[in-house]
Amino acid sequence: MNEPLSILVVGGGAAGFFGAIACATANPKNPVTLLEASRKPLHKVRISGGGRCNVTHACFEAVSLVKHYPRGGKALRGAFTRFQPRDTIEWFAQRGVKLKTEADGRMFPITDDSETIAQCLLKEARETGVRLRLQSPVFSVSREETGFRVRLKNGETCYGDRLLLATGSHPKGYQLARDLGHSIEPPVPSLFTFNIDEPRLHELAGVSVSEATVRLPEAKLSQSGPVLVTHWGFSGPAILKLSAWGARFLFDRNYRSPLVVNWLPQENPETLRRHLLSVKTRETRKSIAAFSPVALPRRLWLYHLTRADIDGKKRWAELSKQEMARLVRHLLQDDYSITGKGIFKDEFVTCGGVNLKEVNFKTLESRLCPNLYFAGELLDIDGVTGGFNFQNAWTTSWLAGKAMALGG
Incomplete structure (x- = not known):
């Protein structure tokens, strides 16, 4: 040249x-x-x-x-x-x-x-x-x-x-x-946070978990990683990754979609149930709200008790099979509705x-x-x-x- x-x-x-x-x-x-x-x-x-x-x-x-x-x-x-x-x-x-x-x-x-x-x-x-x-x-x-x-x-x-x-x-x-x-x-x-119309969740703003799995069931998409609760819903790496993979799906649905959160992806229903039963056996006299028996912040544990319609003042010995089943479901298959998208800082x-x-x-x-x-x-x-x-x-x-x- x-x-x-x-x-x-x-x-x-x-x-x-x-x-x-x-x-x-x-x-x-x-x-x-x-x-x-x-x-x-x-x-x-x-x-x-x-x-x-x-x-x-x-x-x-x-x-x-x-x-x-x-x-x-x-x-x-x-x-x-x-x-x-x-x-x-x-x-x-x-x-x-x-x-x-x-x-x-x-x-x-x-x-x-x-x-x-x-x-x-x-x-x-x-x-x-x-x-x-x-x-x-x-x-x-x-x-x-x-x-x-x-x-x-x-x-x-x-x-x-x-x-x-x-x-x-x-x-x-x-x-x-x-x-x-x-x-x-x-x-x-692409790369945005999720708005969730759930006032009780918003009260947990700032609470995070180091490993959760988030899923858009209608799109058959899921991602794992840290999740952060915000004043408007959910953020964190797992949410941002899911927003990227689901960008077109969510756009086509005007950013309204079911969202499923597994707060304890290292567990399955049987292992979690056995763990909670062992806690119930050991801690019979303690209130269910006294401490978090799973790898979640106590505030998030209390929130899930409310989600599962369980009175946290009850003692572990009083926890019924139906209540335990609801609790397991909320911890492993927590259902939400995305109502809109937020932004991810300036990125x-x-x-x-x-x-x-x-x-x-x-x-x-x-x-x-x-x-x-x-x-x-x-x-x-x-x-x-x-x-x-x-x-x-x-x-x-x-x-x-x-x-x-x-x-x-």
């Missing part, structure tokens, strides 16, 4: 920056221009992880990694063999940013400050010669015989031989992709985007429009919470950037 290629990148988020840097690094002769609509780029990087930036996840096998993506896992499998979390860690380490792994596998900068990641990307963009243009919202894009014409809202026109769209879940990105011939899977929210994620069948995942080039590339959340890819959405951004943009620079 003798003549330099003019590269345009639309979107100043994680994917846009990483793709522009990868392209400029792979072939410094190519002028790379990054167009960002706002005054301050990398907004989502700065607010993610409670301001700490959950950069990636300590999962280093592609086969395991793809299981964390409700949509797009199959397409990403090959991509992760070329750039995966280990490569992300090394990329940042080479630029002086060390990451640490927390107990649940999430990885953050050792500074616990998302600004570390934002400044690293900004510095690398400058040093690799990426031309960053802020407050440059794109109005339209058209395919020309020799490349792309990008018209900005201020009336200015930019031309590029190759174009990378990395606009996240912004509606403008979907419009630009459609204008260039692509179909869009309808975008709907909004969207399910939907550019149809993956229309993209070559070896290069992230469009199969419909030559020299057009995609990266990040604009694609119909979304991961569960834990750094997986950022890893999608790093992987797809790195592959797209390299391909744009090297002519493939």
Whole structure:
């Protein structure tokens, strides 16, 4: 490739920056221009992880990694063999940013400050010669015989031989992709909390369990992990994962659905019944409310006594078979009704985007429009919470950037 290629990148988020840097690094002769609509780029990087930036996840096998993506896992499998979390860690380490792994596998900068990641990307963009243009919202894009014409809202026109769209879940990105011939899977929210209209439950706000199983029976979907009771219903990793896998199902039902919670997934009805019978035998004179005989906070235990219509002042010796059966059912198959969705802090994620069948995942080039590339959340890819959405951004943009620079 003798003549330099003019590269345009639309979107100043994680994917846009990483793709522009990868392209400029792979072939410094190519002028790379990054167009960002706002005054301050990398907004989502700065607010993610409670301001700490959950950069990636300590999962280093592609086969395991793809299981964390409700949509797009199959397409990403090959991509992760070329750039995966280990490569992300090394990329940042080479630029002086060390990451640490927390107990649940999430990885953050050792500074616990998302600004570390934002400044690293900004510095690398400058040093690799990426031309960053802020407050440059794109109005339209058209395919020309020799490349792309990008018209900005201020009336200015930019031309590029190759174009990378990395606009996240912004509606403008979907419009630009459609204008260039692509179909869009309808975008709907992913990663959200559940509203439960249960005032007695709301009184337990702040109570959590380290391991529960939550299930959408009508969708035949379930997830396990920590669950947190909130002022409006349920949150926590298990709920967020279930919301991601059930994103379209719940959207189609206007976020109204039965929910079943197993508070003691390590038990089954028989083992739990035997355990409660042994407590009844040992603690005959104590009140049922005196302590929690199972691995649940006492406040949650008292709540379940109420749910099972059991007077907690009664002694264990007075607990009837019918009451015990109700208690076992509520602990292992606790029925609720989802009445709406909440939000998960500022870490909004969207399910939907550019149809993956229309993209070559070896290069992230469009199969419909030559020299057009995609990266990040604009694609119909979304991961569960834990750094997986950022890893999608790093992987797809790195592959797209390299391909744009090297002519493939």
